[in-house]
Amino acid sequence: MSKFTTQELDLASDPTILLIKYRMMEKVWDFLEEMQGEIRKELEPFTGKLPKELNLIHGKISKGENYKRLPYMMLDFPAFFTKDNMLAFRTMFYWGNFISSTFHLQGNYATDYGLDLIKKFRKSDRIYFCVNNSPWEYDYKANNYVLLKEISADEIKEHLQSTDFIKLSIKFPVEEMPERKQDLVSFMIDGLKVIRTN
Template sequence: MSKFTTQELDLASDPTILLIKYRMMEKVWDFLEEMQEEIRKELEPFTGKLPKELNLVHGKISKGENYKRLPFMMLDFPAFFTKDDILAFRTMFYWGNFISSTFHLQGQFLKKYGKALIENFKNHKEVFFCVNNSPWNYDYKSNNYVLLNEINIEELEDYLQNTDFIKLSIKFPVDEMPERKQDLIKFLLNGLKVIQTN
């Protein structure tokens, strides 16, 4: 049996940190609910213009305690998921790391809108492009995300020929979360300009 450290025993003797964490996660849930409502209002002018599969009324908030051993919470809205086809806008709070929003396109939606979405954001300095072979990693290490404007056209073309998904993402530090909601929503609206059916 491994020995307890003094730090571990001190933390386990004090309920304060977990009570603060509980309050924080409640507030993050509220933040995502508020963001969902604001997005719903912003989507009204897009009615009838976006892919019919997208749910523009109800989002889904999920939470967990163990993404790489840390708590997280995420909002999928607007979003559509099947095994083969995905068109989703995911906002994620990751404890100790970031608040982020991500476009995830896969299958038919990648074919229809992928290149246009990349073109739309290619000159935005804060937009990241996923270079991992799995769409289910969320950290911003260099083997997962690189800045889109630092990838040359040949590399992008090569990647698009050898993948069935793309993810474009922005992130901010956790302590900037309260004032960054509008930046996250603006990222969504900017992308939706090229994800329209008419």
């Protein structure tokens, strides 16, 4: 049997930390609901100008307790998912790490819009490009995300030849979350201008 540490016993004896966590996750849910409302307003000028299958009315908030052993919460909006094709704007709160928003294009959407989206954000100091072979990793370690402006055109081409997805992402520290909502929404608007179908 593993021995308990003093730190573990002290934490287990004090309900405060879990009560604060519970309250924090409620507020993150509210933050994502508010963001969903703001996104919905921003989408109005795009009506009829984006791929028709994109859901522009309702987003989905989901949460879990164990992404690499830490709690998370995410909003997918706007988004469209099938087994082979995906176009989603995902905002994620990851406990102890970051608040982020990510364009995830897969299958036909990566082919149709990926290079234009990369071109749009190529010179940004804040946008990251996913270099992983899996689209389901979210941390910002060097084997998953690199700054888009620091990756070569040849490396991008190689990645696109070996995978069927593109992920571009922006992140901020958790402590900046309250004042970064507009930055996240603005990232979405700038990207959707590229994805407009007419």
